[in-house]
Amino acid sequence: MKSGKTNIRHLSLPELQEYxxxxxxxPFRAKQxxxxxxxxxxxxxxxxxxxxxxxxxxxEQHFTLPAIKVDTTQHSxxxxxxxRFRLHDGHLVExxxxxxxxxxxxxxxxxxxxxxxxxxxxxxxxxxxxxxxxDEIYDEVAxxxxxxxxxxxxxxxxxxxxxxxxxxxNYKNVLxxxxxxxxxxxxxxxxxxxxxxxxGVAKMIRQLGDDKVKFNLALSLHxxxxxxxxxxxxxxxxxxxxxxxxxxxxxxxxxxxxISFEYILFKDFNDSFKDADELIRIYRQVPxxxxxIIEYNPISxxxxxxxxxxxxxxxxxxxxxxKVNARxxxxxxxxxxxxxxxLANKG
Numbered sequence: 001m002k003s004g005k006t007n008i009r010h011l012s013l014p015e016l017q018e019y020x021x022x023x024x025x026x027p028f029r030a031k032q033x034x035x036x037x038x039x040x041x042x043x044x045x046x047x048x049x050x051x052x053x054x055x056x057x058x059x060e061q062h063f064t065l066p067a068i069k070v071d072t073t074q075h076s077x078x079x080x081x082x083x084r085f086r087l088h089d090g091h092l093v094e095x096x097x098x099x100x101x102x103x104x105x106x107x108x109x110x111x112x113x114x115x116x117x118x119x120x121x122x123x124x125x126x127x128x129x130x131x132x133x134x135d136e137i138y139d140e141v142a143x144x145x146x147x148x149x150x151x152x153x154x155x156x157x158x159x160x161x162x163x164x165x166x167x168x169x170n171y172k173n174v175l176x177x178x179x180x181x182x183x184x185x186x187x188x189x190x191x192x193x194x195x196x197x198x199x200g201v202a203k204m205i206r207q208l209g210d211d212k213v214k215f216n217l218a219l220s221l222h223x224x225x226x227x228x229x230x231x232x233x234x235x236x237x238x239x240x241x242x243x244x245x246x247x248x249x250x251x252x253x254x255x256x257x258x259i260s261f262e263y264i265l266f267k268d269f270n271d272s273f274k275d276a277d278e279l280i281r282i283y284r285q286v287p288x289x290x291x292x293i294i295e296y297n298p299i300s301x302x303x304x305x306x307x308x309x310x311x312x313x314x315x316x317x318x319x320x321x322x323k324v325n326a327r328x329x330x331x332x333x334x335x336x337x338x339x340x341x342x343l344a345n346k347g
Contacts, residue, residue: 008063009037009135023058033059038186041142043067064088068139073147081147085140087112091129093164095140097147105158106144108137110174111165116199119232120222120264122299123164132165134176141181159189162197162218168204178215191215197262200239202247209254216258217251218292219244223270224263224278232266241282248286260290265312267296267305276318283324291319291326 016030036042045056045065066088074082081097093109113126145156161167167174178194180186191214199220223229229236248259265271293316296306319326
């Protein structure tokens with residue numbers, strides 16, 4: 001930030017304690033402030049009501065607290081809630097709350113825009129402006145958790161990093177945000193209820209294995225041969241299927257964490273039985289738990305269409321017959337552009 005002040009949430013608890021010692025404040029004040037920042041999700045120093053006005057003014061003079069704010073909120077007919085969040089520098093990102101009978105899932109963004117230019121995704125037609133800091137990602141989750149409580153009386157049960165951006169190209173902040181989200185002095189969520197989705201950055205998938213992460217991984221596959229995948233996902237030119245399969249196996253061997261595939265069905269492109277056979281072949285080379293077959297949600301920039309219902313059903317039946325654990329994921333929030341691939345900051 002331009003002010004020259006430090007973002008207070010980028011200080012660890014020991015660093016906060018050191019600061020309070022330097023201004024001759026009692027050490028327990030550091031713990032109080034830390035709780036306001038992470039457990040109570042304070043968006044300003046003034047909100048810290050058990051801290052003296054004098055101390056709050058000192059904090060204001062020395063630090064920034066650039067909390068993100070809800071800019072607009074849209075409610076879908078199916079209960080999905082999409083929020084556009086405004087960052088401290090005016091940039092916008094979107095997050096989605098997806099409620100079901102058994103889950104409250106937050107879909108969060110990790111970048112402003114995206115650099116990967118996937119041909120079917122609205123975010124892919126936007127330039128990548130910057131990465132989100134870990135505290136900004138944390139804010140998204142905390143705000144979506146508030147919405148879940150207000151709208152449905154339930155806390156978030158799951159988080160998916162499937163919003164705007166490629167999480168593994170913002171590796172450090174994504175991992176730090178998950179550390180805060182899963183920490184007892186953060187949101188205290190289980191990492192097993194968090195899934196990070198990648199378009200396929202093989203080097204960073206291997207890094208996840210080396211770092212022994214505890215969350216789940218989803219690969220956005222969407223085509224099961226290199227020629228087709230490169231047509232719709234330029235990243236495949238440098239991270240082809242063979243390289244990705246090796247990286248996923250490396251990740252699984254290192255972590256034993258759940259792996260899933262995401263596969264959007266496009267009419268007359270990847271919805272034939274031949275395509276299904278190629279998908280089955282990849283599924284059998286990786287210890288994947290699940291293949292999510294996803295309804296395509298048309299966007300104005302792309303030429304793709306969703307297949308007819310009977311084609312999608314036949315594709316699913318073919319996979320099931322060949323002992324693939326597949327699930328057809330119906331799109332949620334289509335009427336408010338909140339569905340998979342539709343996030344583009346349209347309010």
